[in-house]
Amino acid sequence: MAQITQINANLWTVDVVLPEYSVRGAVIRGDDYAVVWDTLTHLTDMEVVNQIIGDTPYHVVYTHADWDHIWGTAGLAGTPSSIIGQTHCYDRFDDDVPDTLNRMQTKSPKIWDAVELIRPTMTFDKQMTLHLGGITLDLHHLPGHTKDCIVGWLPELGILLGGDVMETPLPVVNDGDVVEAWLEQLDYWANIKSLKQTIPAHGTTAGRACLESTRTYLKKLLNDDDIPVLDNWDDFYQKTHSKNFELVHGV
Numbered sequence: 645m646a647q648i649t650q651i652n653a654n655l656w657t658v659d660v661v662l663p664e665y666s667v668r669g670a671v672i673r674g675d676d677y678a679v680v681w682d683t684l685t686h687l688t689d690m691e692v693v694n695q696i697i698g699d700t701p702y703h704v705v706y707t708h709a710d711w712d713h714i715w716g717t718a719g720l721a722g723t724p725s726s727i728i729g730q731t732h733c734y735d736r737f738d739d740d741v742p743d744t745l746n747r748m749q750t751k752s753p754k755i756w757d758a759v760e761l762i763r764p765t766m767t768f769d770k771q772m773t774l775h776l777g778g779i780t781l782d783l784h785h786l787p788g789h790t791k792d793c794i795v796g797w798l799p800e801l802g803i804l805l806g807g808d809v810m811e812t813p814l815p816v817v818n819d820g821d822v823v824e825a826w827l828e829q830l831d832y833w834a835n836i837k838s839l840k841q842t843i844p845a846h847g848t849t850a851g852r853a854c855l856e857s858t859r860t861y862l863k864k865l866l867n868d869d870d871i872p873v874l875d876n877w878d879d880f881y882q883k884t885h886s887k888n889f890e891l892v893h894g895v
């Protein structure tokens with residue numbers, strides 16, 4: 645069951661607890677339009693979202709095409725004005741997106757039978773701005789975790805929606821060669837003085853903690869600095885860290 649938390653007059657987070665980790669989406673509501681920021685894992689995750697949106701016209705934004713961010717779309721009431729994703733996100737629906745669903749349906753058929761893959765109806769390469777009425781959402785491509793990852797900047801609120809670009813206790817690397825460029829992009833956001841809070845899909849929403857922690861981790865990972873295994877790294881993150889190290893250093 646998805647858990648809704650109201651952050652301010654325009655923003656709610658939507659949290660779903662999975663066996664290995666948790667995932668978070670969001671709803672942004674302006675005077676004219678709402679945005680569903682990721683549709684999470686299952687149609688039922690969108691029930692609480694439908695209540696917040698009500699009759700407001702809305703867009704869906706996919707932060708990237710990993711399964712835990714895009715499988716609930718068919719659970720939304722009404723028809724979205726558009727479903728937006730970065731260009732590579734659209735392409736992944738011809739590639740690994742159906743493969744993952746097939747694999748998980750084979751493994752646990754009853755749970756995932758209702759999932760429908762609904763691809764973006766609108767794409768962008770680098771940047772796109774959505775005017776929602778009194779509130780703006782700026783979408784920025786920020787490859788790193790995957791090549792289709794984006795972040796969402798809410799300038800009026802000083803909040804950056806991080807998707808999987810930032811994560812605590814540590815981010816998931818899939819390609820060691822892009823980590824340096826990923827870190828440079830995070831440095832860009834860290835220099836934005838009006839950025840008060842980061843809200844990632846996995847991890848802490850306290851202040852800028854997730855952004856700063858991800859920068860520190862990636863910097864150490866690149867420099868091969870000693871990264872101590874911390875108490876808050878459960879099994880999933882210990883394994884992820886070993887894999888991250890291997891991807892960057894090849895051992």
Ligand SMILES: [Zn+2]
Pocket residue numbers: 667710712713808845846
């Ligand atoms: Zn994720």
